[in-house]
Amino acid sequence: MAEAITLPVATDWLNRLAARYATERDWLVELDSAIGDGDHGANLARGFAAVRDKLQAAPPADVAALFRLVGMTLISTVGGASGPLYGTLFLEAGKKAAGAASLDVAGWRACLEAGVAGIRARGKAEAGEKTMLDALLPAVAALDGTALPAALLASAAAATHGSDATIPLIARKGRASYLGERSVGHRDPGAASSVMLLDELAQAAA
Amino acid sequence: MAEAITLPVATDWLNRLAARYATERDWLVELDSAIGDGDHGANLARGFAAVRDKLQAAPPADVAALFRLVGMTLISTVGGASGPLYGTLFLEAGKKAAGAASLDVAGWRACLEAGVAGIRARGKAEAGEKTMLDALLPAVAALDGTALPAALLASAAAATHGSDATIPLIARKGRASYLGERSVGHRDPGAASSVMLLDELAQAAA
Amino acid sequence: MKKLINAPEAVVAEALAGMQAAHGDLLRVSFDPAFIARADAPVAGKVAIVSGGGSGHEPMHGGFVGHGMLDAACPGAVFTSPTPDQMLAAAQAVDGGAGVLFIVKNYTGDIMNFDLAAELVRDGGIAVEQAVIDDDVAVQDSLYTAGRRGVGTTVLAEKICGAAAAEGQDLAAVAALCRRVNAQGRSMGTALTSCTVPHAGKPTFSLAEDEIEMGIGIHGEPGRTRMKLAPADRIAELLLEPVLADLPFRSGDRVLLFVNGMGGTPLIELYVLYRRAAEICAQHGLVIARNLVGNYITSLEMAGASITLLKLDAEMERLWDAPVRTPALRWGM
Amino acid sequence: MKKLINAPEAVVAEALAGMQAAHGDLLRVSFDPAFIARADAPVAGKVAIVSGGGSGHEPMHGGFVGHGMLDAACPGAVFTSPTPDQMLAAAQAVDGGAGVLFIVKNYTGDIMNFDLAAELVRDGGIAVEQAVIDDDVAVQDSLYTAGRRGVGTTVLAEKICGAAAAEGQDLAAVAALCRRVNAQGRSMGTALTSCTVPHAGKPTFSLAEDEIEMGIGIHGEPGRTRMKLAPADRIAELLLEPVLADLPFRSGDRVLLFVNGMGGTPLIELYVLYRRAAEICAQHGLVIARNLVGNYITSLEMAGASITLLKLDAEMERLWDAPVRTPALRWGM
């Protein structure tokens, strides 16, 4: 049971994510086929496989460097909407993590908050527009207390609720917005992938 | 009951054929789809509809003129292999019919013989190569006696047998020949349409 | 899924290799990062035009690289925007000292990736402008959505701006021209069948045997409405009505009429559609001064078509006629 | 059946009207009898080249009418040879006093109709030659069958002979050249899906989800064998092996490699196929001096492709490069 997000925990997290997105690739593709263009699962599987390979080839010196490497790699291998968005999340998180040997709950909260703010700035979306933000914003809000594993579990659970809550929404941003009313009744793929992101972090720290 | 193929009988024959090929269009298309390119029914429906219209617009003066008109019309409206072949049949028949007010069994036999010879010359096919000739050649051979309706019925029956006999053959001429062995087990569409041609003549003269 | 491919992951790179093999006289392919550049790039003193987007829309954009059109194209994964490092490398490879214009289709992913790239290019000391194409009238436009998609007008803008750059117009002028072309162009498309993204392995959507999707996007994004299959003449009307009303086009306007196939519709049907589209234009008093018919901005093997109408001015007409030599569009040389 | 048409009977005439509307600067359409002629025909003193065949193979042949290629094309009903009166009228319209060459694909119907037409044209006092294209190696050739089908080499022969006629070669020379091109060209194709003839309303044949037909004809005629879907690289090998063996092509030969789409296969896949085809040619020591990639001789919306290899000589290379301006093939002007 980890008390902080150390470099090994963070590395484990990213390796888990590569495996998770490979496994969930088809489901995310299916979600994206319903209201988008069917590539979200392939995009993330490709991007996080590249992350795993880079981490293996040249292990970063600290958590901040790791986050920056992840951000750069996602931006240069994912493409689409999710590449710059998740890339920005990690780049901004990397800035906040600079200098820290490890992250406690408050430290991680600052990172995630900055990352999500980066996503808002880049994508110009708000809560309730049926995007990954609808999973990420509740996840930030749910991060409190001092016990790391518990806080991460609560954060992931909040993301799950947020993701579920995208189903009845009308999409206003991203490709699903072209559907208007017809986007109702479908889960946002980016919200689903954000849940996995936070869930694997909770697992890595458990 | 007609004792000779007069102008009214011949006109009735061609009108019947226009109706018959319209009705049998889909079946002939189906036969041609199996071992050809799926247009035989459409080709003949188009061609004989044009024949019907021309006969109505400018009724010919005698049987020979009617045959020539049919031949010219088929050649200029059918296309494909069957257009020139059936066109030639009628053009050559028209030459033989020249000067005759009507055709008795011998007269019609001379016409059909000349027409089938024309088809052989144009298409360079022989008996047993799975073409319309396999219906037409037996139909010529079966034409004898002096009672016209009976002779025509016998001729049509021989054509039917000939058409049935194409089913086990390997096609050697026309588009079906590309199939080689795989043409076995299918009726030749041109043989099938030749049966209709002779059958409607027997009906018109009945 | 039935495709002439080796593996879904390999399609884009292998098609690039095929383009390199077939068109080595015209273009040069970089595989990592992936971009296609003019063989003779950089052209000193000329504004360089770079576009890009997901693969699966061929010949757009790679087939438009060459003299008088694009200097470089960046292909993403199928239906996925390319990444900023591709655009950065392409811009660096083709900048001839007069700066780079990014022509960007309005999709969230494309916009964000090109934005990131523009920052990087600018940081590297190369002047860069971006022009966004958002001509698809099927999509509701509003401040609160992602806005209209970029479709058929992209092809026309790339040709016209390519000619402007070739005749020596500067970056500001070429960018302004591109925005003007976009402002004057409107499109709408329809799908008769879905397409199948190779890595997805099954059709993006499904339509009944007698159903079509009106207002389809080029990534198989659903459109405005689903309706029963109608005669081509009626479909031409339903596609053109919103296009005509939107600008609006007015009697006496000189236009370019572009009937585009989505990839799986045979040319004979595109001409049937063109016939009626031209009649409708004539009924509205439009003068079809130029036209284009064929598969230029496609959606893999989707059956369907789109109609783009561009209101021309004298400069656009002149630049449209200027020589162009690319794998997919060529005249005058 | 899902098509962008109004009625099966109307497709050909309406597509012709669309071509007239779109390409009035290049060509002139006669509707009855149906043919497409160069807008500036007859060209005095030039050999006129007339081709034709069933519709559904667009852009062939109508899309190849114009400067430097065909003087006229006669479209039949879909997949049905045109009729002699069409060819007669076309020949009369485009003969410039130097005679007419009929380029005929080897199908029983085409042969017979063009034969009849040649008699009529000759009777009318116009010199006429016929050259038959029969390049499809999928078909067993023998004195006792209809012989090989005419496929991809037709496009190349029409371009090369069109250039020869444009530079003033006489009828005998152009006809001899056409026969030489045919003698040096070999093709084979594959289908991944069937096509649907409009008046038939359902697919001509059916293939299982994992089956392809090797050696397919351009009318959906079944080919040599049915096999499991294979990787594109393997399909390139299976198409090229019989082509290479047949002429035979030899190391050092200069060739034109033509990868043709059947209509429903996206360009990105044709480039994947081209990539491997070019590799195979290189392995055999062939020099790919020229190439062509795209949908030029199609089979409605059939998914699939064909590969044509033409052994070039210096004259063919020069004539291939000569300017051409038609709706579907254009360069140098």
Ligand SMILES: Nc1ncnc2c1ncn2[C@@H]1O[C@H](COP(=O)(O)OP(=O)(O)O)[C@@H](O)[C@H]1O
């Ligand atoms: N403007 C935006 N802000 C935040 N998230 C967005 C925005 N646009 C799209 N997304 C997210 O991106 C997801 C789609 O990602 P992906 O399919 O990889 O990219 P693309 O839409 O370019 O194909 C959506 O499900 C949504 O969660």
Ligand SMILES: Nc1ncnc2c1ncn2[C@@H]1O[C@H](COP(=O)(O)OP(=O)(O)O)[C@@H](O)[C@H]1O
């Ligand atoms: N050389 C030939 N001699 C006689 N009949 C032939 C020959 N070639 C084809 N046929 C007949 O023509 C029929 C096909 O006609 P049709 O489908 O209208 O023409 P196409 O084969 O050009 O599509 C065949 O079924 C056969 O009976």
Ligand SMILES: [Mg+2]
């Ligand atoms: Mg997507």
Ligand SMILES: [Mg+2]
């Ligand atoms: Mg047929």
Ligand SMILES: [Mg+2]
């Ligand atoms: Mg995408």
Ligand SMILES: [Mg+2]
């Ligand atoms: Mg036919």
